[in-house]
Amino acid sequence: xxxxxxxxxxxxxxxxxxxxxxxxxxxxxxxxxxxxxxxxxxxxxxxxxxxxxxxxxxxxxxxxxxxxxxxxxxxxxxxxxxxxxxxxxxxxxxxxxxxxxxxxxxx
Amino acid sequence: xxxxxxxxxxxxxxxxxxxxxxxxxxxxxxxxxxxxxxxxxxxxxxxxxxxxxxxxxxxxxxxxxxxxxxxxxxxxxxxxxxxxxxxxxxxxxxxxxxxxxxxxxxxxxxxxxxxxxxxxxxxxxxxxxxxxxxxxxxxxxxxxxxxxxxxxxxxxxxxxxxxxxxxxxxxxxxxxxxxxxxxxxxxxxxxxxxxxxxxxxxxxxxxxxxxxxxxxxxxxxxxxxxxxxxxxxx
Numbered sequence: 001x002x003x004x005x006x007x008x009x010x011x012x013x014x015x016x017x018x019x020x021x022x023x024x025x026x027x028x029x030x031x032x033x034x035x036x037x038x039x040x041x042x043x044x045x046x047x048x049x050x051x052x053x054x055x056x057x058x059x060x061x062x063x064x065x066x067x068x069x070x071x072x073x074x075x076x077x078x079x080x081x082x083x084x085x086x087x088x089x090x091x092x093x094x095x096x097x098x099x100x101x102x103x104x105x106x107x
Numbered sequence: 108x109x110x111x112x113x114x115x116x117x118x119x120x121x122x123x124x125x126x127x128x129x130x131x132x133x134x135x136x137x138x139x140x141x142x143x144x145x146x147x148x149x150x151x152x153x154x155x156x157x158x159x160x161x162x163x164x165x166x167x168x169x170x171x172x173x174x175x176x177x178x179x180x181x182x183x184x185x186x187x188x189x190x191x192x193x194x195x196x197x198x199x200x201x202x203x204x205x206x207x208x209x210x211x212x213x214x215x216x217x218x219x220x221x222x223x224x225x226x227x228x229x230x231x232x233x234x235x236x237x238x239x240x241x242x243x244x245x246x247x248x249x250x251x252x253x254x255x256x257x258x259x260x261x262x263x264x265x266x267x268x269x270x271x272x273x274x275x276x277x278x279x280x281x282x283x284x285x286x287x288x289x290x291x292x293x294x295x296x297x298x299x300x301x302x303x304x305x306x307x308x309x310x311x312x313x314x315x316x317x318x319x320x321x322x323x324x325x326x327x328x329x330x331x332x333x334x335x336x337x338x339x340x341x
Contacts, residue, residue: 033189049332081152088159
């Protein structure tokens with residue numbers, strides 16, 4: 001047992017993160033409830049989403065206390081996926097453009 | 108943590124040391140926990156593929172995408188509140204993550220009773236979540252007529268992505284609830300104190316199993332954070 005690190009932390013930190021997750025979820029729900037539109041809406045949704053995800057991974061999943069050997073194995077592939085998102089976003093814009101063009105042209 | 112592990116270099120120096128030491132890479136982590144992390148990484152890829160294809164289809168369709176706050180509104184006392192059920196589901200799943208984290212903590216403290224109680228609370232929250240999802244699906248299928256190939260609200264692809272993404276997530280929650288109940292039973296029996304062998308394995312169990320269970324459960328909550336943002340709020 002002693003060769004492994006045990007993740008024992010004070011209960012207070014879990015309760016704090018739990019409360020923060022509630023607050024962020026409430027705020028992101030409010031973004032919809034108050035009908036924020038456009039860039040403001042997307043920025044707020046993404047900001048609350050990333051904050052919640054970071055809190056869950058760092059504290060609840062204890063990644064903050066793990067050695068860099070595993071942290072880097074997990075976070076780099078996830079970061080690289082943003083590239084995939086970017087490629088597909090660009091591709092879908094192109095598809096939309098061609099669709100609108102040919103639907104309007106009628107053939 | 109024992110003294111040998113405490114002596115190893117930390118941070119970036121630790122990264123090169125661990126990967127270049129010609130020994131096991133993940134020091135201080137049991138193999139089953141490392142494998143759970145690798146599994147979760149691969150599961151991330153699956154959910155990412157689902158969400159990216161959803162993004163691609165939604166951004167490239169010429170038809171207008173259904174407005175989620177209208178599709179998922181719930182009528183309460185005569186007034187309709189947008190996304191009410193989804194908001195409640197979100198809070199329930201976050202609460203289950205909180206109770207799971209506390210169960211892991213009590214597990215490491217070898218507090219058999221409180222660990223079992225918090226595992227059961229987590230399972231109850233998870234089952235509640237799946238129940239509400241079943242209610243939502245029933246409402247959309249039977250009353251609104253949403254199908255994978257069409258719906259009355261807008262772009263036809265909406266149903267296909269809704270059922271695939273929330274269905275796959277719901278499956279994860281259901282599997283999690285089943286394993287939470289198994290873990291609660293094992294904890295209550297004292298399997299982790301006596302080191303009793305598991306059903307499928309010759310390896311003796313201990314309370315680290317609760318942390319590994321917790322990793323899976325927090326991951327399910329993590330995926331919901333992204334589904335909530337991209338599918339329901341966007």
